[in-house]
Amino acid sequence: MHIEPERLRELTDEVDQLHHESMRTVQDNLADVHFGERGGDLRRARRRFLKRSVVGGAVLTVGSTVLPVSRLVPAAWAQATPSDKDIVAFAQSVELAAVKAYGAAASSGKLSQGALDVVRTFAGHHQDHADAFGALLGTPDAPAAGKANQKVLATFTPKIQAATDEAAVLEVAYTVEEAAAATYYFALGALSDQKTASGAATILPVESQHAVVLATILKKPASDYLAAFQTGTNALNPDDYPVR
Amino acid sequence: MDLNRDELRRHLRDAEREQREALPAWRDALHRIFERPGTPTAVKADALGVPNRRQLLRVGGATVAGAAVLASCGGGSTETRAGESGTTMAVDMGASTTASTPTTSAEEGRTTDVSLTKTATSLELLAVQIYDVVLGRSSTKLPQDVRFDQGVVDAATLFRAHHQAHAQALQALTTTLGSEPYDKPNAYLFDNVVKKALPSLTSQDAVVRFAYDVENLAASTYGYAAGVLSTPKLRQSLMGIGGVEARHAAALSMVIDATGNGAVPRSFLDTSGPARMPDDALVKA
Numbered sequence: 233m234h235i236e237p238e239r240l241r242e243l244t245d246e247v248d249q250l251h252h253e254s255m256r257t258v259q260d261n262l263a264d265v266h267f268g269e270r271g272g273d274l275r276r277a278r279r280r281f282l283k284r285s286v287v288g289g290a291v292l293t294v295g296s297t298v299l300p301v302s303r304l305v306p307a308a309w310a311q312a313t314p315s316d317k318d319i320v321a322f323a324q325s326v327e328l329a330a331v332k333a334y335g336a337a338a339s340s341g342k343l344s345q346g347a348l349d350v351v352r353t354f355a356g357h358h359q360d361h362a363d364a365f366g367a368l369l370g371t372p373d374a375p376a377a378g379k380a381n382q383k384v385l386a387t388f389t390p391k392i393q394a395a396t397d398e399a400a401v402l403e404v405a406y407t408v409e410e411a412a413a414a415t416y417y418f419a420l421g422a423l424s425d426q427k428t429a430s431g432a433a434t435i436l437p438v439e440s441q442h443a444v445v446l447a448t449i450l451k452k453p454a455s456d457y458l459a460a461f462q463t464g465t466n467a468l469n470p471d472d473y474p475v476r
Numbered sequence: 477m478d479l480n481r482d483e484l485r486r487h488l489r490d491a492e493r494e495q496r497e498a499l500p501a502w503r504d505a506l507h508r509i510f511e512r513p514g515t516p517t518a519v520k521a522d523a524l525g526v527p528n529r530r531q532l533l534r535v536g537g538a539t540v541a542g543a544a545v546l547a548s549c550g551g552g553s554t555e556t557r558a559g560e561s562g563t564t565m566a567v568d569m570g571a572s573t574t575a576s577t578p579t580t581s582a583e584e585g586r587t588t589d590v591s592l593t594k595t596a597t598s599l600e601l602l603a604v605q606i607y608d609v610v611l612g613r614s615s616t617k618l619p620q621d622v623r624f625d626q627g628v629v630d631a632a633t634l635f636r637a638h639h640q641a642h643a644q645a646l647q648a649l650t651t652t653l654g655s656e657p658y659d660k661p662n663a664y665l666f667d668n669v670v671k672k673a674l675p676s677l678t679s680q681d682a683v684v685r686f687a688y689d690v691e692n693l694a695a696s697t698y699g700y701a702a703g704v705l706s707t708p709k710l711r712q713s714l715m716g717i718g719g720v721e722a723r724h725a726a727a728l729s730m731v732i733d734a735t736g737n738g739a740v741p742r743s744f745l746d747t748s749g750p751a752r753m754p755d756d757a758l759v760k761a
Contacts, residue, residue, distance in 0.1 A: 350736050360743035413719060420702070421712035429711050430703030434744040436715055437695050437722030444726035445736040454630070458727060460638045461645075462719035 314470065316425045317369065323432070324365035325381035325475045326415065326468060329388070330358040330408055332380050336392045337401045347398055347449065351405065354442050361435050368428070383473040384408075402446050409443040410457070411466050418464035436462070585706035590655045590761040592701045593646050596714065598662035598759050599694055600643035605661045606670060606690060607636035610683055616674070624680050628731060632687070635724050642717045649713060655761060664757040684731050691725035694718070696751040703747070 314322070334355035338348060366378055388404055395401040416436035423429040440462065447457040608614040610624075610632045624632075647657030677683050698718025702711045722745065729739040 346735055346737075353737070353740070357740065357743040364744075417712065417716060417719065420715050421708050423708060423711075426703065426706075426711075429708065433699050433702030433711065433715050433718070434747060436719045437699060437745045438740060438743060440719045440723045441726035441740040444723045445730065445739045448727065448730045448734075449736060454634060454727075458634060458638075458720075458723055460641045460720065462716045 314422065316423050316428050318470070318475075319419050319423055320365050320368055320428065321377060321475050322381075322470045322473075323415070323419065324362050324369065324377075325379065326384055326412060326473070327358045327362035327365065328378075328380035329382075329384035330412065331355050331362065332385055333388045333392060333408055334358065334405065336389050337405055340392060340395065340401050342395060342398050342401050344398060347402060350445060350449070354405070354409075354445075357438055357442070361438075364431065368431075377475075381473050381475060384468065387473075399450055402450055406443055406446040406450060406452075406457075409439050409446060411468050413439040413443060413462060414464050414467040417462050418467040421464075582706075586653060587761045588704060589706055589710055590650060590653045591758060592705060592714075593650045593653065593710075594655070594658035594759040594761065595662070595753070595757065596698065596701065596717070597643050597646040597650065597658040598660060598757075599665070599697060599753060600639045600646060600717075601659070602661040602665055602670070603639040603690060603694065604636055604643065605666070606687065607632045607639065609670075609674075610687070611636065618677050618683070619675050620678055622678065622680055622683060624683070628680060628684060631727060631731070635687075635691075638720060638724070642720070645713075645717070649710075658759055662753075662757055662759070665753070668756075681732070684728055688725055688728040688732065691721050691728060692751070693753060694721040695725060695745060696747050697753040699745040700747040700752045 334351050337343065337351050338355070343351060369377060388408055391404045392401055395404065413436055416432050416439060419432050420429055420436065423432060443457055605614065605616075609616050609618060611629065647659070650657045673686055677686055695718050698714050698721060702715050702718065705711045705714060726739045730736060733739070
């Protein structure tokens with residue numbers, strides 16, 4: 233990894249500026265969230281939080297990064313209150329779509345052996361995630377349960393098929409991984425069950441690491457994939473990518 | 477708000493017990509995974525929480541007996557101590573339509589939250605301290621001059637800035653939880669890990685591997701904390717940081733091996749006792 237000196241200064245300045253800004257608002261924002269929920273009905277609180285976030289156009293502190301909530305909260309997640317089961321089913325559908333997308337990448341004929349090894353490894357990780365979610369869901373009670381998210385596939389697979397070289401294929405994979413990491417970030421703020429959240433917390437870092445590996449291979453600038461805080465920006469929206 | 481170390485360990489044990497109780501369902505899930513040809517036995521054993529390693533934390537050649545702490549609190553055999561179900565994604569979907577059902581009171585939960593945010597702060601400040609040593613900005617010096625590639629210097633500079641930002645965010649979080657922000661690097665880890673590793677940090681490769689271990693330790697600690705913290709927002713906030721520590725680790729791994737083959741060694745973040753911060757390093761609420 234090499235960062236041009238000027239860009240490095242910009243990055244560190246940006247980090248410094250972000251946490252200075254956040255210091256002004258973080259206490260109010262977080263106190264509002266934490267103290268309102270403690271010992272109460274988390275689902276009610278979550279609904280209130282999401283509704284307020286969108287209707288009020290609030291500013292949310294993500295780590296120390298202050299961003300408008302509208303940039304972070306997928307619209308459907310904000311308008312409705314998905315159950316933990318809904319979230320798990322959505323996550324499973326995204327994981328299965330990632331497996332298929334990686335399958336398309338592997339069979340594209342555009343990848344070198346090194347890239348192929350990476351792609352196959354990551355596909356295996358996504359399959360593991362999907363299997364774990366599938367077991368949590370138990371007996372499928374909906375026709376779409378256990379199936380790849382069709383809209384995610386429709387979005388990304390054609391891009392892989394149209395890719396003319398290895399970099400183009402891996403670029404699509406990178407986009408999928410960043411979206412997945414952001415989606416888990418958002419899910420962690422929405423999952424009410426502590427143990428379910430605990431599981432999601434073991435997956436978010438793995439998707440993040442996938443993104444780093446792909447970005448490094450693609451020689452992307454560090455600022456693209458090494459921000460100070462993970463956010464929900466570019467999270468996949470269940471309304472745009474429904475499980476069906 | 478005050479909580480002694482024994483109480484804190486009890487809370488953490490409770491969280492571990494809940495995870496263990498959910499383990500059968502997780503095993504069902506893994507059963508299918510394990511049917512896949514080619515999965516190494518060690519990976520299978522580790523994923524199931526079978527202790528295939530000694531309960532020791534290894535960072536940069538230094539070894540810390542971490543998980544033995546809980547045993548010293550009385551009760552619980554080695555097999556039931558914190559951490560051994562750490563790689564499990566223990567979930568009870570039956571609880572998904574109701575609020576979380578923590579076994580601790582709200583006050584206990586809040587106290588644990590404070591302890592974890594303070595501990596995380598201490599870990600971030602330790603990371604800042606470590607990168608200061610690497611960058612030659614500290615009174616603590618590497619044992620000899622090490623010539624670093626510019627890319628490594630850039631990474632160390634950027635990661636240091638991230639850790640400083642994380643520490644400040646966590647301090648603000650601690651304040652919102654009604655406690656005083658913590659402002660010191662983790663003394664236990666400095667004494668038992670950094671000091672012990674320092675003499676061996678004589679090359680760029682050794683330093684990068686040490687930083688890699690520290691970042692992994694941080695990521696695992698955050699992942700573990702996410703299963704203990706009492707509110708969704710807290711879990712999200714901490715994983716907004718933990719995910720970045722994992723990115724740091726992967727980036728450093730790419731310095732060690734540019735192929736990327738070893739950068740993401742497992743499907744799930746390892747949050748087991750040996751992987752995360754030892755309990756002796758916890759900061760009191």
